Amino acid sequence: MKFGTKVIHAGIRPDPATGAIMTPIFQTSTYVQNAPGDHKGYEYARTQNPTRSALEENLAALENGKEAICFSSGLAAMDAILKMYKPGDEILSTNDLYGGSYRLITKVFENFGLKGRFIDMSSPEDLIEQISSSTKLLWIETPTNPMLSIVDIKRVVELAHAKGIKVCVDNTFASPYLQQPLNLGADMVLHSATKFINGHSDVIHGCVIVNDKEIADQLRFIQNAAGAVPGPMDCFLVLRGIKTLHLRVQRACENAEKIAHFLKSCDAVSKVFWPGFEDHPNHTVARDQMKMFGAMVSFDLKNNSSASANKMLSGTNYFALAESLGGVESLIGHPASMTHASIPKEERLKVGLTDSLIRLSVGIEDVDDLISDLDQALSN
Ligand SMILES: *Cc1c(COP(=O)(O)O)cnc(C)c1O
Numbered sequence: 001m002k003f004g005t006k007v008i009h010a011g012i013r014p015d016p017a018t019g020a021i022m023t024p025i026f027q028t029s030t031y032v033q034n035a036p037g038d039h040k041g042y043e044y045a046r047t048q049n050p051t052r053s054a055l056e057e058n059l060a061a062l063e064n065g066k067e068a069i070c071f072s073s074g075l076a077a078m079d080a081i082l083k084m085y086k087p088g089d090e091i092l093s094t095n096d097l098y099g100g101s102y103r104l105i106t107k108v109f110e111n112f113g114l115k116g117r118f119i120d121m122s123s124p125e126d127l128i129e130q131i132s133s134s135t136k137l138l139w140i141e142t143p144t145n146p147m148l149s150i151v152d153i154k155r156v157v158e159l160a161h162a163k164g165i166k167v168c169v170d171n172t173f174a175s176p177y178l179q180q181p182l183n184l185g186a187d188m189v190l191h192s193a194t195k196f197i198n199g200h201s202d203v204i205h206g207c208v209i210v211n212d213k214e215i216a217d218q219l220r221f222i223q224n225a226a227g228a229v230p231g232p233m234d235c236f237l238v239l240r241g242i243k244t245l246h247l248r249v250q251r252a253c254e255n256a257e258k259i260a261h262f263l264k265s266c267d268a269v270s271k272v273f274w275p276g277f278e279d280h281p282n283h284t285v286a287r288d289q290m291k292m293f294g295a296m297v298s299f300d301l302k303n304n305s306s307a308s309a310n311k312m313l314s315g316t317n318y319f320a321l322a323e324s325l326g327g328v329e330s331l332i333g334h335p336a337s338m339t340h341a342s343i344p345k346e347e348r349l350k351v352g353l354t355d356s357l358i359r360l361s362v363g364i365e366d367v368d369d370l371i372s373d374l375d376q377a378l379s380n
Pocket of ligand 1: 074075098145172194
């Protein structure tokens with residue numbers, strides 16, 4: 001099955017009781033048993049729910065994995081992964097990552113003895129010196145957030161596996177339409193399905209997709225034991241959003257490409273970050289590992305002050321000033337004060353995240369309207 005068929009059909013079967021073509025929302029907490037232990041495979045809805053099972057089967061297919069395990073949010077999915085590790089274990093992560101992921105490692109799991117270290121992984125060969133005897137997991141975001149640098153997943157996996165270290169890729173920014181890390185050797189793929197996968201800015205949801213049965217069993221155990229499960233209504237909405245994933249991401253990437261080129265031509269803009277530019281430092285890796293260059297574009301202003309950024313941020317009409325990304329509507333954000341406020345300023349500046357950096361999540365509106373909107377906001 002090809003991608004555009006998987007989004008519609010993988011894991012989806014007409015309801016055996018009624019023939020309903022769409023997966024029903026099984027809004028129930030428990031299931032009746034005929035006799036103790038004699039049931040239809042469903043006992044209690046923290047453990048199993050048929051709407052969630054259909055979604056898990058669909059998500060596994062999208063990432064070309066064997067099993068998907070769903071959670072109530074992207075961070076709940078990350079929390080479950082981190083719970084597989086023990087005091088003293090080190091998580092080595094990209095240094096330019098989602099603020100909430102950084103906060104979960106440093107402010108929650110460091111209290112339980114895990115260690116987090118954050119490094120630049122854009123040149124994989126430098127990674128070898130960074131790996132220590134306590135490193136147990138590499139945590140990769142690519143494209144990174146918000147600087148949109150690219151990590152060579154295949155090469156990093158080779159280096160990590162040679163030392164017996166597992167690799168998890170947070171694939172939220174790319175979506176499985178653009179990039180499938182399990183095919184490149186990664187052990188786990190995480191999504192905040194809140195973003196492109198659901199795509200309609202109306203659900204918080206997360207998942208992990210794996211090929212290895214042992215990791216799947218561990219995560220399944222934690223899903224049930226800790227209980228951060230999504231509700232059936234949210235699973236239904238994510239399933240519905242997925243049906244247009246390929247169309248939405250394709251259009252959003254086409255729009256982002258035009259917007260990146262437009263911004264590059266603007267006098268008020270000093271630098272545009274988008275992996276599709278041939279002079280982007282990891283352009284060739286992006287071209288090889290992604291189908292298109294993504295729907296995220298970041299840029300910095302020549303007038304390098306938060307005041308000029310604020311003016312731009314409050315001056316758009318179609319781009320809504322909001323956290324999050326990956327919805328059908330375009331969003332504009334200020335990473336320094338919004339998504340990345342939980343990262344200390346000196347850490348932010350190390351990766352180039354200045355107070356005037358602006359991040360766009362490009363939606364699927366008519367691109368001419370989006371460009372005129374940015375144009376008028378920049379010239380105010
Ligand atoms: C939003 C996001 C998360 C967290 O997901 P939630 O669903 O908000 O918990 C993790 N990683 C990335 C890259 C994100 O954009």
